Amino acid sequence: MITGAFDYHRPRSVDDAIALLSQHGDEGRVIAGGHSLVPMMKLRLAAPSHLIDLAALDELKGIAVADQAIVIGAMTTQHEIIADQALAARCPILRETAALIADPQVRYCGTLGGNVANGDPGNDMPAVMQCLGASYRLRGPNGERSVAARDFYEAAYFTARADDEILTAVEIPTPAAGHGAAYEKQKRKVGDYATAAAAVMLTLAGGTCETASVALTNVGETPLFVEAAGQALAGSGLDDAAVTAAVEAARAAAEPVSDLRGPADYRRHLAGVMVRRAVERARRRAAA
Amino acid sequence: MAKTAVSMTVNGRAVEALAEPRTLLIHFLRDQLGITGPHVGCETSHCGACTVDIDGKSVKSCTLFAVQAQGAEVLTVEGMAGADGTLSVIQEGFMQEHGLQCGYCTPGMITRAYRLLQETPNPSEEQIRWGLSGNLCRCTGYQNIVKAVRYAAEKLQAQKEAAE
Numbered sequence: 001m002i003t004g005a006f007d008y009h010r011p012r013s014v015d016d017a018i019a020l021l022s023q024h025g026d027e028g029r030v031i032a033g034g035h036s037l038v039p040m041m042k043l044r045l046a047a048p049s050h051l052i053d054l055a056a057l058d059e060l061k062g063i064a065v066a067d068q069a070i071v072i073g074a075m076t077t078q079h080e081i082i083a084d085q086a087l088a089a090r091c092p093i094l095r096e097t098a099a100l101i102a103d104p105q106v107r108y109c110g111t112l113g114g115n116v117a118n119g120d121p122g123n124d125m126p127a128v129m130q131c132l133g134a135s136y137r138l139r140g141p142n143g144e145r146s147v148a149a150r151d152f153y154e155a156a157y158f159t160a161r162a163d164d165e166i167l168t169a170v171e172i173p174t175p176a177a178g179h180g181a182a183y184e185k186q187k188r189k190v191g192d193y194a195t196a197a198a199a200v201m202l203t204l205a206g207g208t209c210e211t212a213s214v215a216l217t218n219v220g221e222t223p224l225f226v227e228a229a230g231q232a233l234a235g236s237g238l239d240d241a242a243v244t245a246a247v248e249a250a251r252a253a254a255e256p257v258s259d260l261r262g263p264a265d266y267r268r269h270l271a272g273v274m275v276r277r278a279v280e281r282a283r284r285r286a287a288a
Numbered sequence: 289m290a291k292t293a294v295s296m297t298v299n300g301r302a303v304e305a306l307a308e309p310r311t312l313l314i315h316f317l318r319d320q321l322g323i324t325g326p327h328v329g330c331e332t333s334h335c336g337a338c339t340v341d342i343d344g345k346s347v348k349s350c351t352l353f354a355v356q357a358q359g360a361e362v363l364t365v366e367g368m369a370g371a372d373g374t375l376s377v378i379q380e381g382f383m384q385e386h387g388l389q390c391g392y393c394t395p396g397m398i399t400r401a402y403r404l405l406q407e408t409p410n411p412s413e414e415q416i417r418w419g420l421s422g423n424l425c426r427c428t429g430y431q432n433i434v435k436a437v438r439y440a441a442e443k444l445q446a447q448k449e450a451a452e
């Protein structure tokens with residue numbers, strides 16, 4: 001399978017990369033790990049005539065964990081996310097999620113920035129970022145701005161990122177010490193995208209759920225932040241009625257289509273099952 | 289589209305050849321350099337038969353343009369045996385434990401197992417299965433591949449202890 005022809009650029013700075021993007025407009029495309037883009041180019045679903053490789057941009061790499069925020073450079077790979085001990089200590093759901101993405105080879109190449117910028121509803125990190133309340137740093141010819149993950153996704157492959165902007169980093173408010181979080185993903189086999197998946201983060205105080213957030217993967221055109229599900233859990237003792245209300249809210253928010261992974265009704269049902277399991281696991285992980 | 293000179297180190301040897309930017313690394317290795325150990329299985333990033341080691345990472349060479357590997361250190365199954373043809377311990381493991389039948393997946397399996405053992409010298413069965421989960425085999429049912437990697441891990445550990 002051969003892709004369309006293109007000119008290859010390997011800029012030495014983010015500014016040079018942005019200049020190339022601005023110059024080539026619609027015809028230009030950045031490549032990070034290439035493990036979503038190259039398959040799309042082979043299928044000619046993407047045919048950029050200028051490919052701008054971000055590989056040489058060290059300023060886009062690295063994981064910084066602090067008390068207030070965790071900042072992860074866009075070019076940080078899924079493999080690096082799994083390996084980072086400081087990150088796993090403060091925000092273990094990222095290791096858990098990265099380990100459920102694709103297979104080892106793909107994770108050596110695939111980047112966090114590519115995963116969240118891609119806009120494919122099958123990508124796993126976007127819902128997790130919505131659950132964690134993360135925001136994306138975007139840099140373009142007119143400077144920098146930040147967009148919340150919950151506002152970023154517009155439709156399949158359409159995001160708030162402008163064509164001449166580069167996603168430079170993901171910023172996550174450091175989850176509270178003692179929080180519990182879980183990512184539950186139903187897939188047919190290793191390396192498959194989710195039939196349905198759910199991310200849940202919560203905090204407990206004296207057995208009562210203080211805060212909770214819930215987001216879903218691959219049961220709609222975009223990742224889905226389900227505010228009502230978090231509201232159903234917050235303030236409750238995570239008793240069966242509250243969890244069932246959250247499950248119902250997730251099922252109501254899900255808009256899956258029927259595809260090779262199953263009929264729409266099944267996938268909606270599964271979205272609820274994933275939420276129930278993720279709440280259960282997050283609860284066990286949280287300090288009471 | 290104009291061809292550009294692409295250079296890299298493959299199995300310790302500096303190489304350079306002309307390639308279009310869209311030339312995939314697997315085709316660059318096989319067609320331009322005559323390095324045919326890495327196989328084309330699916331060409332859709334799923335099977336792992338094309339796996340090579342690039343700068344310490346296992347990569348599916350059908351999912352990378354050769355230009356992306358400009359300047360990189362690439363290791364293929366051809367680089368595993370000693371200069372005199374002595375098999376590497378992993379290759380020996382595949383032979384001893386019958387870790388292959390048709391052999392099509394084997395170069396990818398061995399190259400991936402090499403990196404896995406660099407990172408996890410004493411892997412459990414579960415770690416081996418997880419570590420090789422990007423490599424498909426249509427023949428063996430995987431059991432003997434897992435045994436082959438365990439064989440190599442044990443022998444490498446023993447060699448290391450003997451050296452200490």
Ligand SMILES: Cc1cc2nc3c(=O)[nH]c(=O)nc-3n(C[C@H](O)[C@H](O)[C@H](O)COP(=O)(O)OP(=O)(O)OC[C@H]3O[C@@H](n4cnc5c(N)ncnc54)[C@H](O)[C@@H]3O)c2cc1C
Nearest residue numbers: 032033034035036037102110111113114115123124167333
């Ligand atoms: C066999 C296989 C199985 C997979 N399974 C899963 C899975 O289960 N779950 C999952 O989430 N993913 C899966 N993936 C996708 C994989 O995780 C990708 O690596 C990831 O989605 C994209 O990251 P990338 O670095 O490869 O991005 P690329 O492919 O390089 O880019 C993807 C898109 O994002 C844009 N982009 C990339 N980086 C930036 C940036 N910094 N700023 C602006 N735009 C940018 C590119 O222009 C492109 O449009 C799978 C891939 C394969 C090949």
Ligand code: FES
Nearest residue numbers: 329330331336350
């Ligand atoms: S040929 Fe590359 S993964 Fe199958």
Ligand code: FES
Nearest residue numbers: 389393425426427
């Ligand atoms: S030995 Fe035949 S595919 Fe693995």
